[in-house]
Amino acid sequence: MIAQDGLPTRERLRALVVIVLGIVMAVLDGTIVNLALPDITRALNASAAQSIWVINAYQIATLALLLPLATLGDIVGYRRVYLVGMAVFAVGSVACSMAESLPMLALARVLQGIGAAGLMSVNAALVRLIYPARMLGRGIAINSMVVATASVAGPSLAAGILSVGSWPWLFAINVPLALLSLWLGRKALPVNHAKAAGARFSPLDVVLNGLMFGLVFLGIDGLGARGDAGAGSSTATPLWLALSELVAGLVVGVVYVRRQLSEPVPLFPLDLLRIPVFALSMGTSVGAFCAQTLAFVGLPFLLLGSYGMSHLTAGLLLTAWPLSIVVMAPLVGRLIGRYPGGLLGGIGLGLLSLGLVALALLPAQPSNADIVWRMVVCGLGFALFQSPNNHIIITSAPPHRSGGASGMLGTARLTGQTLGAVLLAIIFSFLAPNGGQGPLFALWLAAGFAAVAGLCSALRIRNS
Template sequence: MLVQDGLPTRERFRALLVIILGIVMAVLDGTIINLALPDITRELNATAAQSIWVINAYQVATLALLLPLAALGDIAGYRRVYLAGMAVFTLASLLCALADSLTTLALARVLQGLGAAGLMSVNTALVRLIYPKHLLGRGIAISSLVVATASVAGPSIAAAILSVASWPWLFALNVPFGLLSLWLGRKALPDNLSRSEGRLSPLDVALNALMFGLVFLGVDGLSVRIEAVPGGEPAGALWLPLAELAAGIVIGVVYVRRQLAQPLPLFPLDLLRIPVFALSMGTSIGAFCAQTLAYVSLPFLLLGNYGFSHLQAGLLLTAWPLAIVVTSPVVGRLIGRYSGGLLGGTGMALLSLGLVLLAVLPPHPSQLDIVWRMVLCGVGYGLFQSPNNHTIITSAPPHRSGGASGMLGTARLTGQTLGAVLLAMIFAMFDPQGGHGSFVALWLAAGFAAVAGICSALRMRQA
């Protein structure tokens, strides 16, 4: 089904449902398994260090294949890539649920990450096809809301499932939803009106996977070793993560030089020549880094510094995503009426202010003191995300929507990874349990949000 300017209302909602199902499953499976790691370690007779590969296998596979599959969407069609990704993800989820060893589970997670990359690489490009231009802002707002909500809902959903079932059900529940999405998606998802000419180079795909995979493993390994011993003294040998990081950088230099010489690069560096696109990418990386620094450190602050119970801390943290849920529909209507640079800059300013106010909380704050600051952060984040995503996807030519969608996902994962690594270093130098680690993380998060706001505001000069 080819479309000129969006789908009719009924078909649009059906197609959006398919995309929402895919986004929720792909994003949730990046975090939902964390809470089950102790059970997996015990039942599969693995060590805690080995069990981390259940997480890393998924993240590395997703990050390594996000851009190649986005480029494939530009060439072969976003619908085909999305449905193939859903089929692989659903099959891999079943294999994860049936895994009887850590090795088989990790391999199934690699396959699941491949499927997730297919879903996440082209979902925003499909939204651009589904919605007419004058309603595209609302469509991206819905997609951004789903990503933001799913990103922080993983632990809560995992806790609910694990309270009544064993860990394999975290994966098994994906199967019926995946099959439903495949059944609906075959008829509901539109096909590209125009496609890029060319083909994927196996060498470029391999270089892309090696670059992202080795860099991710290197920085993750360094953060784990630095965090292992308080005071910043590294624990264990550093040679392996340093070697991974160095190899990833060397491969990256070779890969980027190859890409710069190509008219239609797999790694769409040519899109960064568009000033608005480049500034939007900088805004996205800074914002996701700030969110990760803040949202992971806040439980330590609430539990360790202020002595709230786990239930109280969970409810207080919920104010942030709830504010995003309330803000996103309003922001979706503002897109197109006001500059994305203005909306994003204002949102990041509010987020930075909220983080600073959390960092200077009094020694014995009331729950209301914390809630309104959380709401301010959520409103700021909600004000930024949808307009920024809209700018990223619309500043690229229509036939490069897949590349832009892939870069959007890459910016999110890059920001989250950077935030996690910085937080590990902070907690290694400053005790997070009743110490200053959480406050340092919040100040740093406020700084990243401010830089993201500056990048966003600079876009107004490009309008």
């Protein structure tokens, strides 16, 4: 029997296991394939440019369906959306491991992305049901810790799997974990009794949502790929095509948002964005994840190219950032509720900005200690921002709109990460990545994004 305010301890732990398994699989599969792309390209007789669709297919499917499935969770129940998403993810993983051509693998990755969207769209909403209100901050901190760890663990896990097996095992390993999650989740996950009255699931709005996010993603990705490969590269997306995709996505977006204005429970949650603290939290999240991506993708070029470090040394130094998040998360969970989330987020993003500036000002021949303490400052600052920010996003929405808030949480993270990756590609098209100038500029820009995000966070103190 479900308690009115969260689950009893034993049931809560079982539900948490299901949630953690889902997060790990969904987040890992967004990055774990990167290292295997050369092997996949050779095995399936594809070009390097074509192999990028193994990544894009997953990301577009996930981003396009996060909000529709979040709203569907508000209508039919988060537990049902989560379990169906897990089943689809398992089927997609089997299909990926058995793919014999690149088109087959890309389609299977779309199926995986649909399943991942089902998991990620209602994840935070389920956490809100699992934990009592007084412990919700701790639950969100655990969630944030797992997301942060899984985001950076992909390449290391992929390297371990590829050292003993071929690339299909990257997908096959998901199947037993997904089946375990399904078996546990049928009994462990709670049911949300508060449903969104007046909500409707319009297929046309789902298509418009997918087209908006898909076309904008392809347009921005195409512009970024041009910058990364150079304008003269034969694999670069034609400028006219990238711009056409971007403009088409924006036009579709205008039509889509206008349709949503008249909906009592819009699929694109305009009702939530009208809440000032929610809107500020979205801006905070996009800016912070953009800063993190700019730094975390640019730093390897600095460590390897400018400082001549080995891959092993650079990898170990970079882990200081996520390890700091893991260590800090439990403490941050206890601070939530005691201090304003806007204040905690503002301090955290201020620390992140200072840490990024310190990394940009590294001496010509830094010691490992010089780098580690700066990474630790960045990690501590990001941890201090992430959980309080997620807590505000979830709790500022009415209970029957927890799904919409949960979907926006994931959408903001993916939007910030995509923006950061594209900006870095553009920077590297003008400033050499291996000469130090490109990565250093990226760090300064990341510090600026973190500072602006910190300002958005501080503004929430007045609006909360």
